[in-house]
Amino acid sequence: MLVKIKGKKLKALASLAFSVFFLGIAFHNVSFAKFWAALGQVSLFALAISVFFFSLSCLFRALMWHVTTRALGKVGFSKLFGGVVVGYLANNFLPLRAGEVVRAGYLAAASEIPVAASLSTVFIERVFDVFSLGFLLLLALSMGIKGLERPAGETIWLFLGALGFLFILLVGAVKAARGVEGREVPSRPLGLLLRYAGEFLRPLGQLREPRMAALLAALSLGAWASNYLSVLFLLKSTGNFLFEAALLVMLFVNLGMLIPSSPGALGVMQAAFWLALAPFGVPKEQGLALSFAYQGGLYLFTLATGLPYILRGQLRPGLWRKTPMANSKALHR
Numbered sequence: 001m002l003v004k005i006k007g008k009k010l011k012a013l014a015s016l017a018f019s020v021f022f023l024g025i026a027f028h029n030v031s032f033a034k035f036w037a038a039l040g041q042v043s044l045f046a047l048a049i050s051v052f053f054f055s056l057s058c059l060f061r062a063l064m065w066h067v068t069t070r071a072l073g074k075v076g077f078s079k080l081f082g083g084v085v086v087g088y089l090a091n092n093f094l095p096l097r098a099g100e101v102v103r104a105g106y107l108a109a110a111s112e113i114p115v116a117a118s119l120s121t122v123f124i125e126r127v128f129d130v131f132s133l134g135f136l137l138l139l140a141l142s143m144g145i146k147g148l149e150r151p152a153g154e155t156i157w158l159f160l161g162a163l164g165f166l167f168i169l170l171v172g173a174v175k176a177a178r179g180v181e182g183r184e185v186p187s188r189p190l191g192l193l194l195r196y197a198g199e200f201l202r203p204l205g206q207l208r209e210p211r212m213a214a215l216l217a218a219l220s221l222g223a224w225a226s227n228y229l230s231v232l233f234l235l236k237s238t239g240n241f242l243f244e245a246a247l248l249v250m251l252f253v254n255l256g257m258l259i260p261s262s263p264g265a266l267g268v269m270q271a272a273f274w275l276a277l278a279p280f281g282v283p284k285e286q287g288l289a290l291s292f293a294y295q296g297g298l299y300l301f302t303l304a305t306g307l308p309y310i311l312r313g314q315l316r317p318g319l320w321r322k323t324p325m326a327n328s329k330a331l332h333r
């Protein structure tokens with residue numbers, strides 16, 4: 001137990017160190033007088049529009065969740081939207097993107113869907129996110145926008161190969177899901193492990209339907225398009241619609257999210273905004289001001305929207321202990 005606690009503390013300290021490191025880089029040689037002045041010049045109207053488009057991306061993600069959960073049991077759309085926001089809220093206060101696990105636990109607590117199956121539905125969304133991010137990255141590379149040098153052909157093929165490998169893994173998981181359907185497993189402890197594995201794999205079986213996969217891909221791109229507009233309208237505070245810069249900011253921020261930083265990607269967000277906007281002539285102080293405004297707007301939105309879902313008691317701790325056996329009927333309705 002002591003080792004486990006120490007391990008958790010070590011991970012938290014490491015994530016904090018990453019944030020401090022990136023904050024130090026971002027604020028190196030920054031004029032704080034210019035930074036505070038730039039922060040005061042951020043348009044509240046532009047920030048409000050930015051938050052609106054972010055909320056629209058949450059709606060698209062809730063729709064994706066509705067598609068991946070409808071074969072597992074009936075879940076109200078309000079709960080699904082609340083789960084998406086609660087996940088973002090948890091990411092803002094917990095390190096290492098723990099909001100993904102919190103979101104899966106929320107679904108299990110608010111429905112009859114087992115935790116393992118809930119994790120699988122979140123995993124499906126993240127797989128489509130990777131493909132959407134890859135598509136947008138290739139789009140940015142083909143456009144040759146500032147901040148991204150036109151890469152050599154082998155670099156593009158390497159990236160496409162990585163996406164192809166991920167696709168092969170996904171196809172393998174879908175085939176595995178088909179293999180576990182209806183199979184009996186032995187008793188504990190191996191049996192319990194296999195049951196959880198079966199519950200996790202079963203939602204992936206839905207991806208055998210091309211129409212469902214296409215629908216999820218379209219909804220994922222809709223969520224990313226909303227995120228793009230969220231950044232674009234915030235950048236209007238610079239006095240221009242920086243279309244290419246908004247795409248670069250979105251790519252840098254989301255690639256930076258892969259770094260295990262402290263809650264809310266503090267530091268990583270600031271470095272991403274600064275590096276993405278620098279090629280477009282945006283002063284470092286203004287880029288940092290926009291990053292904090294954007295981060296603050298999302299904090300307030302997730303707190304104001306997600307907290308009521310938590311206070312209404314939908315996250316009942318006792319339901320986190322539900323086993324797949326206790327909820328198997330919900331997966332075959």
